[in-house]
Amino acid sequence: MRLAVVLLCALVAVQVALLAAPAEGGELVVGYYDNKCRGVENVVKWHVRRALKTNRRAGAALVRLLFHDCFVRGCDASVLLDASPQNPNPEKDAPVNIGLAAFDLLEEIKAAVEHRCPGVVSCSDILIYAARDAASALSNGNIHFDVPAGRLDGLVSSAAEAQAELPDSTFTVQQLIDNFARKDFDVEELVILSGAHSIGVGHCSSFTGRLTAPPEQINPAYRNLLNHKCHQGANPAVVNNVRDEDYETVARFMPGFTSRVRKISDVLDNTFYHNNLARIVSFNSDWQLMTHTEARGHVHEYADNATLWDGDFAESLLKLSKLSMPAGSKGGIRKKCSIASHPLH
Ligand code: HEM
The missing domain is CATH 1.10.520.10 (Peroxidase; domain 1)
Incomplete structure (x- = not known):
């Protein structure tokens, strides 16, 4: 009997510990x-x-x-x-x-x-x-x-x-909107948070469809660059932002973009929106934003206003962190x- 009480108390204590915060x-x-x-x-x-x-x-x-x-x-x-x-x-x-x-x-x-x-x-x-x-x-x-x-x-x-x-990188814009809406994030917040793709990398398997996408969806020079990178190993990772690519590769495939190449990589800023307007984003999901009137409007808005994006991105990350x-x-x-x-x- 005593043992049972002790065990019960221990169980209650664990439950309390589990629910404390x-x-x-x-x-x-x-x-x-x-x-x-x-x-x-x-x-x-x-x-x-x-x-x-x-x-x-x-x-x-x-x-x-x-x-x-x-x-x-x-x-x-x-x-x-x-x-x-x-x-x-x-x-x-x-x-x-x-x-x-x-x-x-x-x-x-x-x-x-x-x-x-x-x-x-x-x-x-x-x-x-x-x-x-x-x-x-x-x-x-x-x-x-x-x-x-x-x-x-x-x-x-x-x-x-x-x-x-x-969300998956093969999603259509409507799938992205629906996916974010399920967590109470609207179109603007989808566009704001997608701006995180100004940094980091993606594996080639995450953008296979883009390697053969037509010129109205992806800058052909950028597509050639991605194809070149993706043939350099088994599913290698490629930088999300051409600005972070090595200078020689950019000079070879996209000579008009060499001025964008930076010595310091992964700067989190609004360059994603400039890249999207220039059709030099790797994920289909990012390009999809350009196919939706409201989303496209926000891409323009954040391309034009870096400070606005900084503040709105902070706010949206904070909102994410409260889920x-x-x-x-x-x-x-x-x-x-x-x-x-x-x-x-
Ligand atoms: C809108 C829907 C989104 C899709 C479909 C998506 C998809 C992806 C994919 C496929 C990758 C590359 C994974 C790989 O192949 O290694 C990636 C990378 C990344 N994503 Fe997203 N993403 C989305 C939204 C976001 C959001 C909301 C954030 C953060 C706020 C974010 C931050 C990042 C970062 C920073 C990377 C680079 C990670 C690294 O280099 O380690 N993404 N995303």
């Missing part, structure tokens, strides 16, 4: 860790900055991770979970999650934070802080916002769910971001 976006607060783990945001920022010094691509990976985490079951770090015997097909194995990166960096940050304040800070909050800091660093501080925190790490991670929830877990979901604070602490599923 707020899971609903509305309950998140800026400075959530001020009294729980002082300085945590500085720790995250320090690690992100250090990583970006040697590899700016990690910043692009973090920004994409925020999107891919938050669009599937809300921002619950479910995208960070590795396959396990209990869950052999987690989100990160979904085809739509091809190329996700920066998992090691997040694990490194989590370890540093755990060392400072064990069991206090969720991986989902760390991911949002890190993505915010990456966006800020890659935009030279032009993109900045406060992150309300207090998220829980989720217990569920399904490749099938990620595949169903995330919460489905009502009634349980969560906790993982010890390692890749391993579920409470393997209930």
Whole structure:
């Protein structure tokens, strides 16, 4: 009898631990860790900055991770979970999650934070802080916002769910609009967030259709450049922004664009819109924005106003970061971001 009571109490304690932190976006607060783990945001920022010094691509990976985490079951770090015997097909194995990166960096940050304040800070909050800091660093501080925190790490991670929830690069504009509308993002926000494709890379398999698309859909010189790049290995990754391409390749295929080539790669700015107007974007989904009157209008608007985009992008990332877990979901604070602490599923 006594044992049963002890077990019951232990079970209740676990349930309380699982439900302790707020899971609903509305309950998140800026400075959530001020009294729980002082300085945590500085720790995250320090690690992100250090990583970006040697590899700016990690910043692009973090920004994409925020999107891919938050669009599937809300921002619950479910995208960070590795396959396990209990869950052999987690989100990160979904085809739509091809190329996700920066998992090691997040694990490194989590370890540093755990060392400072064990069991206090969720991986989902760390991911949002890190993505915010990456966006800020890659935009030279032009993109900045406060992150309300207090998220829980989720217990569920399904490749099938990620595949169903995330947009695919082969989508039509209507599919993109419908996909974003399901999360309460409108056409303008779709266009704003697509601007993240000013940084990072994509694998050739993510834009195969574009390699043979007609000239009214893609600049033929750019298409030749992409074909050249894609023949250099088995499904290589190619930079999303021709500005980040090596000078010789641009000079060979697109001599008129050499002035765009930059020494510093992955600058997060409104160049995506200029590229889209010039038909030099690699993903079909990005070009699709030009086929829709309202979306096209926003492409022009953000091409013309870099500062407006910086502010609106920050606002939209913040909105993404507030997507919460489905009502009634349980969560906790993982010890390692890749391993579920409470393997209930
Ligand atoms: C609108 C629908 C979107 C589609 C269809 C889409 C699709 C893709 C694809 C196919 C890749 C390349 C994956 C690969 O082959 O490795 C990619 C990369 C990327 N996406 Fe998106 N994306 C979308 C929206 C977004 C949003 C909303 C964000 C962030 C706010 C984002 C940020 C990024 C970044 C930063 C990269 C480069 C990642 C890296 O270099 O590691 N994307 N996206």
